[in-house]
Amino acid sequence: xxxxxxxxxxxxxxxxxxxxxxxxxxxHTLALKSNDVNDRGxxxxxxxxxxxxxxxxxxxxxxxDACIEVYRVIEK
Amino acid sequence: xxxVRLMKGNEAIAHAAIRYGADGYFGYPxxxxxxxxxxLEAEMPWETTGxxxxxxxxxxxxxxxxxxxxxxxxAVMTSSSSPGISLKQEGxxxxxAAELPALIVNVMxxxxxLGTIQPSQADYYQATKGGGHxxxxxxxxxxxxxxEMADFVALGFDLAFKYRTPAMILADGIVGxxxxxxxxxxxRARRTQAEVEAQCPWAATGRHGREHRNVVTSLELDPSRMExxxxxxxxxxxxxxxxxxxxxxxxxxxxxxxIVAFGxxxxxxxxxxxxxRAKGVKVGLLRPITLWPFPKTRIGELASQAKGILTVELxxxxxxxxxxxxxxxxxxVAHFGRMGGIVPNPNEVLDALYNxxxxxxx
Amino acid sequence: xTPEEIINPANRVYARxxxxxxxxxxxxxxxxxxxxxxxxxxxxxxxGLENRAVGVAPVGCAVFAYNYIDxxxxxAAHGRAPAVATALSRLNPDNLVFTYQGDxxxxxxxxxxxxxxxxxxxxxxxxxxxxxxxxxTGGQMAPTTLLGQKTATTPYGRRxxxxxxxxxxxxxxxxxxxxxxxxxxxxxxxxxxxxxKAAIKKAFENALxxxxxxxxxxxxxxxxxxxxxxxQANDWMAEHMTEHYPLGDLKNE
Numbered sequence: 001x002x003x004x005x006x007x008x009x010x011x012x013x014x015x016x017x018x019x020x021x022x023x024x025x026x027x028h029t030l031a032l033k034s035n036d037v038n039d040r041g042x043x044x045x046x047x048x049x050x051x052x053x054x055x056x057x058x059x060x061x062x063x064x065d066a067c068i069e070v071y072r073v074i075e076k
Numbered sequence: 077x078x079x080v081r082l083m084k085g086n087e088a089i090a091h092a093a094i095r096y097g098a099d100g101y102f103g104y105p106x107x108x109x110x111x112x113x114x115x116l117e118a119e120m121p122w123e124t125t126g127x128x129x130x131x132x133x134x135x136x137x138x139x140x141x142x143x144x145x146x147x148x149x150x151a152v153m154t155s156s157s158s159p160g161i162s163l164k165q166e167g168x169x170x171x172x173a174a175e176l177p178a179l180i181v182n183v184m185x186x187x188x189x190l191g192t193i194q195p196s197q198a199d200y201y202q203a204t205k206g207g208g209h210x211x212x213x214x215x216x217x218x219x220x221x222x223x224e225m226a227d228f229v230a231l232g233f234d235l236a237f238k239y240r241t242p243a244m245i246l247a248d249g250i251v252g253x254x255x256x257x258x259x260x261x262x263x264r265a266r267r268t269q270a271e272v273e274a275q276c277p278w279a280a281t282g283r284h285g286r287e288h289r290n291v292v293t294s295l296e297l298d299p300s301r302m303e304x305x306x307x308x309x310x311x312x313x314x315x316x317x318x319x320x321x322x323x324x325x326x327x328x329x330x331x332x333x334x335i336v337a338f339g340x341x342x343x344x345x346x347x348x349x350x351x352x353r354a355k356g357v358k359v360g361l362l363r364p365i366t367l368w369p370f371p372k373t374r375i376g377e378l379a380s381q382a383k384g385i386l387t388v389e390l391x392x393x394x395x396x397x398x399x400x401x402x403x404x405x406x407x408x409v410a411h412f413g414r415m416g417g418i419v420p421n422p423n424e425v426l427d428a429l430y431n432x433x434x435x436x437x438x
Numbered sequence: 439x440t441p442e443e444i445i446n447p448a449n450r451v452y453a454r455x456x457x458x459x460x461x462x463x464x465x466x467x468x469x470x471x472x473x474x475x476x477x478x479x480x481x482x483x484x485x486g487l488e489n490r491a492v493g494v495a496p497v498g499c500a501v502f503a504y505n506y507i508d509x510x511x512x513x514a515a516h517g518r519a520p521a522v523a524t525a526l527s528r529l530n531p532d533n534l535v536f537t538y539q540g541d542x543x544x545x546x547x548x549x550x551x552x553x554x555x556x557x558x559x560x561x562x563x564x565x566x567x568x569x570x571x572x573x574x575t576g577g578q579m580a581p582t583t584l585l586g587q588k589t590a591t592t593p594y595g596r597r598x599x600x601x602x603x604x605x606x607x608x609x610x611x612x613x614x615x616x617x618x619x620x621x622x623x624x625x626x627x628x629x630x631x632x633x634x635k636a637a638i639k640k641a642f643e644n645a646l647x648x649x650x651x652x653x654x655x656x657x658x659x660x661x662x663x664x665x666x667x668x669x670q671a672n673d674w675m676a677e678h679m680t681e682h683y684p685l686g687d688l689k690n691e
Contacts, residue, residue, distance in 0.1 A: 007444040011454075018468030018661075018668040024628050042467065050441045058628035060452040064465065064472025066479075070452035071444045100529050128528045133554035137521040140514065140551070144522030147512040148492070150529045170515050280510035280526070282490040282533045291504040293495075293513035 006055020007071040010045045014067035017042035021059035021068060027052040030059055079260045085225040085251045088258045089155065089181055090115035092229035093127070097266040098179075099150035100128040102141035104160060107193040108249040109183035112155040125266050135160040139167030139180075146176035147292040149276030151233050151267070155181035157249070158199050159190060161207075168242060169208030172309070173294035175278075177236035179229065180214070181245045183252035184390075186417040194417020195249030197339060200394035203246045204368040211306055213313050215243040215320065216367040218338040222256035224365075230261060235320060237275070239312050246367060248390060250340035250419065322365035323374060327353060331360030333429060333436050334378050336399050337388040338364050341419075345388050348422035352429070355438040359429065367395070372402035379403035384433040388425055389413045408432070455479040457488055457508045464502060466573075468668020470658030471500055473625040474567060477635045478538070479507050485642060491534045492526055494519040498540035499573040517548025520555030523562045527645075534645055536563040542572050545581040545607040552607065559616030559650035563641035566608065566653060569660040570679060577663035581605040584682055589663070604682055608655040612688035618650040620689040624657045624680070626672035640690075649691075657683050 008029065010021075015038065022030045022045060031048035038044045045068075047053065055072025083091070090112050093101060103113040113131060121127035128145075132138035138154045145152035156164060161182045171178050184199045186192035203216045215235050217228045225247060232243040273281050280290050296302040326346055328334065337345040342363040352359050362378060364371050379385060385407055387396040393411035400409045412428035414420045420428075430437040457479040465471050482491050491509040495501055497516035504511030514522040519537040527535040544552050544566050555562065571589055572578040578591040582604050586595040596604075612620040619641060623634040634656055641652035657679050659671035666674060 005439055005444060007441045007449075009445060014462060016467035020468055020668050020672070023669045023672070040462075047441075055451055056628075057452040061628040061631045062473060062625065064467075064469050064476070065463065066454040066458050066472070066476045068452070069450060069454070071446070071449040072451045073439060073444055073449050075439065100525060102525060128525075130524070130528065132521065133550055136518070137524075137551050137554065140518035140521035141525035143514070143518070144494070144512060144525035145529050147522070148526055148530050150525075152525065152529070166515055167518070174513075280492050280512045281530065282492055282510055284489050289504075289508050289510050291511045291513065293504065293511075295501060295513055 003075045004054050005073050005075055006053035007050055008047050008053055008059060009069045010047070011067035012038050012044040012046065014065050015042060015044035016065055017044055018064060020062045020064065021045050024058040024062045026056065026058060027054055029053040077262050081258055081260055082255055083222065083258060084111055084253055084255050085219070085222045085247060086111035086183060086253070087115045088222050088226040089229055090119065091260050092226040093153060094119060094121045094125060095261050095263040096230050096233055097125065097151065097264040098127055098153055098233065099266055100145045100152040101154065102130050102132050102138040102152065103154050104132050104135045104138050104156065106157045106160045108185055108252050109155050109157045109181065112181065127266065135163035136167065139164035142178050143167050143171050143176065146171060146178045147174065147280050149272040149279030149281055153179035153181065155183065157183045157185045158187050158196065161199060161202065165208035168214070169210055169212060170294050171242045172212035172214070173210060174292050175240040176242065176292070177240055178242045179232045179236055179245070180242060181247065183247045183249055185249050186415065192417040195390060195419060196415070196417060197248050197341065197390035198394070198415065199246065200367065200389065200391060203244055204370070212309060213368050215239070215241065215316060216246050217243065218246050218365060218367050219251055220339050220342050220363060222251065222254065222258045225251060226258050226260060239316055241312060248339045317369040320366060321369045321371050323371040324363045324365060326361040328360035328362060328378060330358050331378070331381070332383045333359040333433060334382045334385045335359060335361050335388055335429070336364070336375065336385060336395065337361065338367060338395065341388050341390055344420060344422055345425055348425040351422055352426055357436055357438050359436070370398045370402065372398065375399055375402035376404060379406045382407050384436070385409045386429050386432060387411050388420070390419065391415060455483050457483045459506055459508050461505050463506055465499065466662045468659070468661050468671065470569060470625050470656065471567060473631055474565065474634065474656055475503065475506050477631065477638060478565070481635065481639050481642060482507070482509060485639070487534050487642070490532060491536070492530070494523045494526065494535065494537040496537070496539040496543040498543050500538055500540060500567065501574065503538050517543050518551055519543065520548065520551040520560070520562070520564065524555050524558070524560045527560055527562050534642055536565060536642065536645065538565045539567070541568045541570065541580045541582040545605050549607070553610065553614070556611050556651040556653065557614045557616045561645050561648050562651055563638070563645045564651065564653045565638060566655045567658045568655055568683060569658040571660045571663040573660045573663050584678060606683065608653060608688060611653050616650050617653060617689060618644050618691045619652040621687045622655040622657060622683055622685050624675065624685055626659070626675055657685065
C-alpha cells in the first residue's frame with residue numbers, strides 16, 4: 001500500500017493568523033503559534049505536527065493570503 | 077477625401093467622428109442631440125472603420141464606457157444634452173483624475189431641471205468651472221457653425237490626447253439642430269493596436285509582454301502622493317492655458333464697445349454689430365472658441381481700449397464673470413441674456429447695448 | 439522521509455501563484471477576498487492569460503484588487519464596473535475582461551449597469567463577492583444583508599418594513615438571455631474553493647469564446663463586519679447565508 005507523505009511551509013511574515021487553514025486541515029497538522037507573533041502582530045500558523053501531513057493542500061486552498069506551500073511524495 | 081454636405085450640426089459630429097478614426101461612441105438619446113447617436117447607428121461604421129457604436133442604458137453607463145474605452149487608449153466619445161451631462165459628471169471627474177483622453181459633446185438645452193428642449197447656454201459654469209467634484213478642468217470648445225461642429229471633433233480628440241485630459245464640445249441646441257453646408261474632412265484610418273500602445277504606454281491594453289502591469293485609477297489614499305497628482309494636473313492645466321487659447325475677433329480694431337459672445341449667439345451678435353456699424357457705432361465682437369482656457373489676456377487688452385463690454389449669453393449671466401475678471405474692472409461690463417429656450421434677435425442685442433451704454437446710441 | 443527531504447521544489451504540489459504580487463493584502467484576516475484573488479491569479483496563470491487579461495476593480499474592499507493581481511486593471515467608479523468592462527471588451531475583443539465586484543457595488547449602486555451589461559450579453563466575466571455587508575465603509579447594510587442581520591445601519595437587525603428584502607440579484611441575472619453561465623459558489627472549505635475555481639475558469643472560458651456574460655457569485659464572509667472570528671464567520675455563512683443564497687449553478691448554457 002503506497003503511503004502519502006506531505007509537508008507544508010507557512011510564510012510566517014505574510015500570515016495573518018486567521019486560522020482558516022487550521023480549521024481546514026483534516027489531520028490537525030497546523031496550529032497557530034500561540035506564544036509568538038510575526039512583525040505585524042499576528043499569531044501565525046505553523047506545522048505543529050508535520051508527521052501527520054498528507055499534503056492534501058486543503059490549507060493552501062482556503063488560505064486568503066497565499067502564504068502556504070504544500071509538498072507531497074508517494075512512498076511505494 | 078473631403079466632402080461637401082448639407083447637414084445638421086449633430087449629424088456633422090457623427091460623420092466627423094467616423095472620419096477622424098474614432099474607436100468608439102457610447103451614448104444615450106436626449107433631445108436636442110439624439111441625431112449624433114442616430115446618425116452613427118445609421119452609418120454603421122463598425123462595418124467600415126471598425127468603430128464601435130453602442131446605445132447605453134443611461135448617461136451614467138455611457139460616460140463610464142468612455143472611461144473604460146479611454147483607459148485602454150482608444151479614441152472614444154459620448155454626447156448628450158444638459159440633464160444628461162449632469163448625470164455624466166461623476167464619470168467626467170474620474171476621467172480627468174485618471175488623466176484619460178476623451179471627447180464629450182454637450183448640445184445644451186434650457187435648464188435647470190428637466191427644463192426645456194430649446195437651445196440654451198446655461199451649462200457654461202458646469203463646463204468651465206468643473207461640474208464634477210475635485211480640482212479639474214475640461215478643455216471646452218464652443219462651436220458657432222456646423223463646420224465647427226465637425227472640425228472640433230478632431231481638434232477635441234487631438235487636444236485630449238496631447239494633454240491626456242477630457243475635452244468637451246459645448247454646443248447650444250441651435251448649432252446642433254440647424255443645417256448648414258459643411259466640408260467633412262478626409263477620412264483617417266483608425267490607429268492600429270500597435271499605434272495605440274505606442275501612443276498610450278499607460279493604457280490598460282492587456283500586458284502583451286509588457287514587464288509591468290498598467291493600472292488606470294483615480295484613487296490615491298496617500299495624501300502626499302494625492303497632492304503630487306493634483307500638482308501634476310495643475311501643471312497640465314497651466315500648459316493648456318498657455319498654449320491652447322482660441323478665439324475669433326470681428327471689428328475690434330477701433331471698437332469702443334465690445335460684445336463678447338460664444339456659440340451661435342456670437343453669430344446673432346455679429347449681425348447686430350454689422351447693423352450698428354452701418355450707423356457708425358464702433359462696436360466689435362470677441363468670440364471665445366475655447367471657453368476653457370478662456371481668452372482672458374485678449375479680453376483684458378480690448379478692455380483697455382473699450383468704453384464698455386456687453387456679454388450676450390443664453391443664460392442669466394455666466395461667462396460675464398470671466399469677462400469681468402479678464403477686464404479687471406477697467407471698463408463697465410454688462411450682461412444681456414435670454415433664458416429657457418428664447419433666442420434674441422439682433423435688434424434686441426443692440427437695444428441692450430444702448431440700454432447699458434446710452435452714449436453708444438447713434 | 440524527513441520534512442527536510444520532502445520540502446523541495448520537485449515535490450511541491452501548491453505554491454503561491456506567480457501572478458499574485460508580493461504585496462500583503464489590506465484585507466482583514468480570513469477575508470474571502472483573499473481566497474478569490476488567489477484563485478483568479480492561479481487561473482490567469484494556468485490559462486496563460488496574463489498578457490491579455492484586463493480586470494475592472496470596484497469601489498469597496500476590493501478597490502485595491504489591482505495592487506495584488508499582476509495584470510492590467512482599470513479602477514471603476516462605484517457600481518460602474520460592468521459599463522467600464524463593456525467598453526473594454528467591445529474595443530478590445532481579444533482580451534479577457536472581467537469585473538470583480540462586491541454586493542454594494544454590483545447589487546445596489548451598480549444595479550442598472552450590472553443588469554444591462556448582462557442583458558446585452560457582453561463577453562465579460564463578472565465575479566461577485568456577496569458578504570451581505572459594506573465592509574470598506576465600516577459594516578453598513580448591503581442590498582444582500584439578510585433579514586434580522588445586524589449591521590452598522592441596521593443595529594437592531596434588518597427589517598423588511600424598514601429596509602426591504604435581501605436582493606437576490608444573481609437569480610435575476612440568470613433570467614436574462616444575455617447570460618450564459620450563472621452560478622453561486624463559496625470558498626469556506628477547500629472543496630468549495632475548488633468548485634469556485636472551476637466556476638471562474640468556466641466564466642473566463644465563456645468570455646474568451648464570446649458566449650455572453652458569465653456571473654460567478656461567491657457567497658463570502660466579512661468577519662470584521664459580522665464581528666466574528668474568520669472560522670465563526672465561515673460557519674455562520676454556511677448556516678445562514680446559503681439558505682437565502684443557495685449554492686450551485688443557476689444557469690449553464
